[in-house]
Amino acid sequence: MDGYIIRSTGSTPMVEFNPEEGYLDITGVSTPDDPLSFYGHVFSQLHKFEKYKNEVITINFALKNMTGSTTYIYILVKKLISLANANRQIVFNWFYEKNNEKILDAGKEISQHYNHPFKFVGVYKIKQQLRQAS
Numbered sequence: 001m002d003g004y005i006i007r008s009t010g011s012t013p014m015v016e017f018n019p020e021e022g023y024l025d026i027t028g029v030s031t032p033d034d035p036l037s038f039y040g041h042v043f044s045q046l047h048k049f050e051k052y053k054n055e056v057i058t059i060n061f062a063l064k065n066m067t068g069s070t071t072y073i074y075i076l077v078k079k080l081i082s083l084a085n086a087n088r089q090i091v092f093n094w095f096y097e098k099n100n101e102k103i104l105d106a107g108k109e110i111s112q113h114y115n116h117p118f119k120f121v122g123v124y125k126i127k128q129q130l131r132q133a134s
Helices: 035-051 070-081 101-114
Strands: 004-006 014-018 023-029 056-065 089-097 118-123
Touching: 014 035, 035 070, 056 070, 056 101, 070 089, 070 101, 089 101, 101 118
Parallel strands: 023 056, 056 089, 089 118
Antiparallel strands: 004 014, 014 023
């Protein structure tokens, strides 16, 4: 398997990357001291999506805070969109806590900036792992 999990800390989100199954989940607080180092690792692994013939790659963002890492989220989205082709669709789901308009607005701005649709999903509480959410 080419995927990995990075456990969250107080300032970094959980990252669950599974190119074989065609998904990337980023969940939690994204305020790393060194966002380039943190997101650089994620960037360096994105090529693994191309190894598999998934017709859809699903990207789930579920962030509570992204202060200091917004630029890197933009870069990540741009890199992911570049993986789309005639045989591969990139789907973005942007989860946000219903009382956190700032995160919702950030997702809308990124979607508009790249002219790529996002599905916005309001939840009461961001759970640590999306795949284990009930």
